Amino acid sequence: MSELPDRRLLLVHAHPDDETINNGATMARYVDEGAHVTLVTCTLGEEGEVLVPELAELAADRTDQLGKHRVGELAAAMDELGVTDYRFLGGEGKYRDTGMIYNDQGNAAAPPETRPDSFWRADLVAAANDLVPIIRELRPQVLVTYDEYGNYGHPDHVQAHRVATYAAALAAAPSYRQDLGEAWDIAKIYWMAMSEDSFRDSLRRLREAGDTTTFEGMDPEGEYPMITPDRLIDCVIDGEAYVDRKMNAMKAHATQITVDGPFFALSNNNGNQIWASEHYRLVKGTAAPGPDGKENDLFAGI
Template sequence: MTDVAPVLFVHAHPDDETLTTGIAMAHLVSAGVPVHLLTSTLGEEGEVIPPELAHLDSAHDDALGPHRLGELRGAMAELGVTHELLGADEARGRLSRWRDSGMAGTPTAANPAAYVNASLDEAAGLVADVIRRLRPRAVVTYDAEGGYRHPDHIQTHRVTRAAVASLPEGERPSLYAVVTPMSWAREDRAWLAEHLPPDSGWALPPVDGEYPPGVVPDEVVTHAVERPDLAPRQADALRHHRTQVTVRGDTYALSNDIAARLSGREGFVRIDPVTGLPMASGEDGGYAATEDFVPRRRAEGEGPA
């Protein structure tokens, strides 16, 4: 039994945790810090990559959710992370309280059971219950844009912020949102252009093209985990999510077949749970001093620290 307070990660669907915070999770575990994952939905509306599993999707057997739960268990065992589903009720045979809403603009978001339609008070109350039970030193989730504006990611941000803000001020853990420094995003696209085999079958993201809203100016990023040595462990965990992700060496692709890099680094910004605004790296409440997340050291000319 460890006396070290855990770090709680709150994500929307299975695979989100490994894609966006797998390095941080592996880093924390390697440092002896317990990591716990709270997943909001089973990702029932996800697209399925392997043809032999296509029947699982919501248009056919609608059995993708339980299958993705199995994938999640494998990935978290790989990373050494404990996990649970938001609002799960074994007595009622309910794996999760809400259902995947689907991508923005899809009709599945109109489903009353979709997470995007969840009562903010109810969902935040359930997350707050988990926080009170675990007493984590920090909570990590998405930024206000959900990384790439997925409705469930945005809802997870709203719910998690509300949960932390609902606690007495002296009992609130530090709250972090996942973001990527623009310089990293540009470096990764340039790296892909040089290293992706031309016969990979995957498309290259344009080096000078648009970036998702989770890519932010470097000066916004207050904390980072830079552990390229842990990228193989992240890749091994991602391979469990085979309905959603294809991994090849230092690269991966989702169902859109656009290549992405496993760079071994992840950025974060500490945010105020009440306002949602970034907090300066000097206001860390002691958390950064543990070196679990460290204040990002910027290169000369990148902007203020």
């Protein structure tokens, strides 16, 4: 194991594209700094929408080939970010994208009917056992995943949070499944976060610029379950030097992200600033903040 770099980062995500949207700049930064960056994606994103008309046949309700196509999109995105170690939980296609609906409160939720092979219905211990050997093999000091709400309620995000959390605990227990490798206790665990201040400021700028149609109906002062008060954010990664690579990686996920659509509008109106900074909540380990009260390095204090 001595050949492993001094710093090792593991990210656990639900679908291809989640990693780039949430952590693209962070991943590119640490790759450039010589850290070992590993991405584990839990599903192929088979139930996603297809935003490219000529690829509409790939959709789950047609030829159901979207997952296979998104494997290629993920590879292209990782190439943009410089990440060479990316894997699928349990192997490519073991866990199926669950899909989602919007409930009566307007939040993402699990559909009323789900397939037996959907990630949402996976046995928690079995899924965790697919991640434990990766943790023990790579011995990451830092793990990044979603909060308990999956950041916005998608069932696969919630399940990824549960699997990552449980696997981290199991991997640290010397008596647990010794056949899966030598125990490893991850020093710092972070939940990715969306900064409330940045989110509201960006919406205000859109409205002040006279744009009332982008993110229509979203009030800058409204209530949004996916945002995190900045007082709860422990680490802010400044990815300004990597934002172009992040944007190119987002474009690689072409079936999911339209570069001239509302998803990119905040970027277009705010000079990419919102996409350059990535925010994290420390939920295990000791924070090592700088003068401004925030960490600027996920490995701070290690």
